[in-house]
Structure formats: structure tokens, C-alpha cells
Amino acid sequence: MNVKSPKIMILYASYGDGHYRASKAIEACFRSKGIHDVVLLDLMAESHPRLNEFTKFIYLTSFQALPFLYGWIYNATKDLRSESALLRAVNAIGTGTLKKAIRQHEPDLVIHTFPQLILPELSKRASLSLPMVNVITDFDVHARWLHSGVHRYYVATEDMKREMIERGVPAERILVSGIPLRPDFGRDEQPPADTGIGLTLNPGKKTILLMAGAYGVMQGNREICEALLAGGDYQILAVCGRNQELYQGLASDFGDHPDIHLFGFVDEVAEFMLASDCMITKPGGITLSEALACRLPLFLYRPVPGQELNNARYLEKKGIARIAADPVSLRAEIDALLQDGGQLSTVMANMENLRKPMAAEVIVNDILEQWFQSASRKPVTAQIGSAPPRLVIH
Structure with a gap:
């Protein structure tokens, strides 16, 4: 039949x-x-x-x-x-x-x-x-x-x-x-140094993905960039979404800095995540799931009360994400994780329990x-x- x-x-x-x-x-x-x-x-x-x-x-x-x-x-x-x-x-x-x-x-x-x-x-x-x-x-x-x-x-x-x-x-x-x-989040391989997203990254520095959300509403982006760029240890992929004001403001402040790369709204999210060592973002459910799929450690900045704060607290409880309230503590959390192979391995293992x-x-x-x-x-x-x-x- x-x-x-x-x-x-x-x-x-x-x-x-x-x-x-x-x-x-x-x-x-x-x-x-x-x-x-x-x-x-x-x-x-x-x-x-x-x-x-x-x-x-x-x-x-x-x-x-x-x-x-x-x-x-x-x-x-x-x-x-x-x-x-x-x-x-x-x-x-x-x-x-x-x-x-x-x-x-x-x-x-x-x-x-x-x-x-x-x-x-x-x-x-x-x-x-x-x-x-x-x-x-x-x-x-x-x-x-x-x-x-x-x-x-x-x-x-x-x-x-x-x-x-x-x-x-x-x-x-x-x-x-x-x-x-999307199907591209099912891939496990890392992209080459020439990422295919329009730039070549410095292999000697850790890459931090800063995603402000589709509409760029996450707060504190300029202060975060200042904290991360101090010392020259990191390079930043800053994705501003559809927020032109945010993009232009960061371009004005950091446009000539060699360690920050600015983007507006992007479709190649999996490529950006696979090219990065960790991500700072607002905790929307889809973005968190995408990061889990890419095994990308998460730092959640000032999550808004409601479903996003509840998302953040859940992943923090599971030993996957860390919540930060200011740029100084955020930088300290990132340093602690990326410089400690044992902590990083634990986070990766915890991710395997939830990634789908x-x-x-x-x-x-x-x-x-x-x-x-x-x-x-x-x-x-x-x-x-x-x-x-x-x-x-x-």
C-alpha cells in the first residue's frame, strides 16, 4: 500500500x-x-x-x-x-x-x-x-x-x-x-587556519567568539573587548548581529586593532564556532545548543532574567557554562579555563552528556x-x- x-x-x-x-x-x-x-x-x-x-x-x-x-x-x-x-x-x-x-x-x-x-x-x-x-x-x-x-x-x-x-x-x-x-553543526572537524570566513587567524593566540545575539542586544561588548585585548593573549571574533550601532561603535573603538575582527549578521555560525576556543554570548536556547554541538566552552554574560537566565543557570549547574557579571571576572574565568587543561577536559566531558x-x-x-x-x-x-x-x- x-x-x-x-x-x-x-x-x-x-x-x-x-x-x-x-x-x-x-x-x-x-x-x-x-x-x-x-x-x-x-x-x-x-x-x-x-x-x-x-x-x-x-x-x-x-x-x-x-x-x-x-x-x-x-x-x-x-x-x-x-x-x-x-x-x-x-x-x-x-x-x-x-x-x-x-x-x-x-x-x-x-x-x-x-x-x-x-x-x-x-x-x-x-x-x-x-x-x-x-x-x-x-x-x-x-x-x-x-x-x-x-x-x-x-x-x-x-x-x-x-x-x-x-x-x-x-x-x-x-x-x-x-x-x-542545521546539518553543518553535526560536523566534528576543526576548520584550517584559513577559516573560510574571510580571514586567517593567528595560530599562536586563543580565539574568543563574542556573539551579541541576532539583534546585538547583549550589553557590555566594548568593555568585554577592552578586557580581553589587554595583554595581547587573545584574538576576538566579534559578531554584532543586525545591530549597526554596535558594529559601528566597536569599529570606531577597535577598528585598527590587529586582534579583533568585526562582523555584522552572519550565516556561517558553525564555521565561527569551530574556529574558536570559547564563546561569550547571551544564552538563547539555539545558540547554546549550537555551541554544545561544536564542543565550544561557554561564558554567559549578564543573562537576562527569564528563560535565558534559567538556561544559563541550568548549563552552569551541569558544569558546562560559566556566568559572569562584569568584564574583569569574565576575563579571569576565561583565563582560568583556557590555561587549565584539567578544567577544560571536564567541561568537554560534561558537554558530551548534553550535546545532540x-x-x-x-x-x-x-x-x-x-x-x-x-x-x-x-x-x-x-x-x-x-x-x-x-x-x-x-
Whole structure:
């Protein structure tokens, strides 16, 4: 019996860059297996573009102006139940757009890489039987990801799975896959001295990758560079993301310094990581997973309260990352690690316990296995206004 390939819809959001990168990694993996009917939808941007831009502005501004307020809101809502009035209101935003998209694309499965769970409520109201899975893109579990209508969860760690079970999610619905990354993060080899990213590095100096985030919102970059360049022991790859002001400011301060190389937004993230001895960054879930895949020691600078601080604390607890609050202590932490082979070996060993560079492959293989097992038994369609047979994801 020939079983048709599934139509996939991936819902993401453009707050930061991580949710989109996870979505593209999953899409690429599906396409590599001959599943080409895959559509990505930035639901908030499509349904409420002005509100989307406003909330993105507030989100990015919070890293600079109101980080503790954002963290308070995040932690205050972390353990809410999906039936709470607040979460139901938040998850209602974009209902009309999603309904229209489902009618247009007729997906067989919906994947969330951002916690905007409109579909469970829509499924009840529209008599829609459409499987949905959540790919959690942090090392922390928030209530917004959890809903009884979700058929499958893909998570980064066994610790997350245990926490979700304690919060009432059936164990059989949770697979510890890791966070999905692009295929180039599955490589183990180091690049040559001529890195292929437009420069030749000095093999006599340790290379430190400074990544300020996709929008360049990490604070203290100039002070960090000053501390690291003192003494001439290190060379820096400073990636400023889409923050032109940051790029121009660093260029003005350090443009003639031979040991600092400035970049804006880059796509060759794996190349940069593989060329480096350690990284200083903000602790977004995707960036942390990419560093783990590349076995790159992590220094997390002034993490913002909320999921990023929780990510940072988790990796610090696991002996993988170190948190620093000022340039002097950051420099001291880097010196201590890079000059102590025993400490460095311990960090590398701890990384092996968490790194999952093939997470996208694990997720897609699991979805397709469930699909072909179920679809071979009965046809599956998904149209609003009808009640088709349910694809069971075990």
C-alpha cells in the first residue's frame, strides 16, 4: 500500500532568531527525506503585523531597559495551567489567520517551535482533528508550551522530561531529542587556519567568539573587548548581529586593532564556532545548543532574567557554562579555563552528556515513523468543519 507523504505546517515567531532557525532546520531535514510539502508560518507577523512589531520592540528593549520586569513576568507565569484565563487569551491571538492558513494548505501535522498554542482551542471549536507537536527551543519549561491537546513534545534534556512528567504530561508523549540545528553543526572537524570566513587567524593566540545575539542586544561588548585585548593573549571574533550601532561603535573603538575582527549578521555560525576556543554570548536556547554541538566552552554574560537566565543557570549547574557579571571576572574565568587543561577536559566531558547535534534528524524520523505507521492503517485529512480520523502519535 502506498502511503502519501504528509503535509507539514511549522508555526514560529520572529522574537530573536532562534525559533526561525529551529524551524528551518526541521524543514531542511524533511526536504532531505523527500518531504517537500512544508510551509513555515510566522503566525503573529501574519495575523497582527503592527502588534507583532510593537511586541518585538518591547521584547528587544527589555534586554536593555527592563530586564527584571520581563523576568518577573516570565517566572510569574511559568507554572500556569493551560486552562488559565491569561493563557487562553494569549493563545487566542491569530485564530482567524491560522484557520485561513489551514484551509489553504490543508496540513496533516502542525509543528510549533514557538509557544503560541492557538491550535488546541481551534481544534475544539472547529471540529478539527489535526495532530500537533511542540519543539521546545530552550533548556527551561514554561507553561506556555504545555497543553493537553499537544500530541508530542520534543525537548532538550532528560531533566526537562522529568519536570514535564511531574507537571502532568504523559511520559509517552515526550521524546528527548535535543534542539534542532542545521546539518553543518553535526560536523566534528576543526576548520584550517584559513577559516573560510574571510580571514586567517593567528595560530599562536586563543580565539574568543563574542556573539551579541541576532539583534546585538547583549550589553557590555566594548568593555568585554577592552578586557580581553589587554595583554595581547587573545584574538576576538566579534559578531554584532543586525545591530549597526554596535558594529559601528566597536569599529570606531577597535577598528585598527590587529586582534579583533568585526562582523555584522552572519550565516556561517558553525564555521565561527569551530574556529574558536570559547564563546561569550547571551544564552538563547539555539545558540547554546549550537555551541554544545561544536564542543565550544561557554561564558554567559549578564543573562537576562527569564528563560535565558534559567538556561544559563541550568548549563552552569551541569558544569558546562560559566556566568559572569562584569568584564574583569569574565576575563579571569576565561583565563582560568583556557590555561587549565584539567578544567577544560571536564567541561568537554560534561558537554558530551548534553550535546545532540542530530536533533532535527531525530525529530523528523520520529514524526515520519508515527505518520507512516498510522497513515498505513487509515487515511488522514484535516479540514475545518469536518472530523477526520486522528493521526495517533504515541
